[in-house]
Amino acid sequence: MRRGTYSIVARDPGSGELGVAVQSHWFSVGSVVSWARPGVGAAATQSVAETAHGPGMLQKLAEGHDAPSAIAAVLEHDDLARYRQLGIVDAHGHAASYTGPDCIPYAGDVVGEGFACQANMMAREGVPEAMAGAFRHADGELAERLLAALRAAEQAGGDVRGRQSAALVVAPVSGEPWRTRVEVRVDDSPQPLDELARLVRLARAYELAGAADELLAEGEGESANALYLRAAELAPEADELAFWAGIGVAGSDMERGLELVRRAVAVKDSWLVLLERLPADLAPAASAVKAELERQP
Secondary structure, eight states: OOOOOOEEEETTTTTTOOOEEEESSSSTTTHHHHETTTEEEEEESSSSOOOOOHHHHHHHHHHTOOHHHHHHHHHTTTTTTTGOOOOOOOOSOOOOEOOOSSSSSSSSSEEETTTEEEEOBSSTHHHHHHHHHHHHHSSSSSSHHHHHHOOOHHHTTTTTTTOOOEEEEOOOOOOOOOOOOOOEEEESSSHHHHHHHHHHHHHHHHHHHHHHHHHHEEEEEEHHHHHHHHHHHHHHTTTHHHHHHHHTTTTOOOOHHHHHHHHHHOOOTHHHHHHHHOOOOTTTTTTHHHHHHHOOO
């Protein structure tokens, strides 16, 4: 299967997080290309891709191989190695890439400190170089820097066939093999990078709301409120976040809480039905919010 793709694998030197991001004119490219494992590495397998090479490379890293030898190990008995393109970075930031001699032009890769970029079937030369430059100079968390690299690839020409799907995965510095911090996919879209950026933003907002829930449960109401409000501001279109933020904030700031709940109810009034059903141990302020909404409709 001919998959024209550009991707980046990288480690964030500050947080130790590991990530991979990809875009292609191929349905559901994230299910094929992007792989990451906490404390081990991140990998991309593309260009007539053998899906098993993604988890295979990560397993080799876990067994003690370095990045180049992990690539060599999965390709050793691969009769189609000349068509494969692979990228990998380990938990120490050592990266490697491989572009088979028969990958469809334009194809190439760039390996830098803590990252590797690879591209095949591109409209013109220079895509991996553009990705590398954008990643090196981008600010923000790893997910934002990965997105910057994808944007640069598109601006440099991108896939000769156009755009269809994209994915981004960020794994934490430690944890179970399946654990991720961010995992979003756009399987089919005329503008997959725009949609991917939107989903990364939503993922961050939901992460903030989850952290706020934990702080509230620990009695840290003021800190929780700050995170609830940041989540609601980051994703103002998300009525789910507005509702739960409102319930959380209402315990110490009823007017602000009511404002957020009303924002959710304005999108769909079924939030009022849920408000009736919330148990006190899960949402202590729910009954007070309900009473205030009835008093101040």
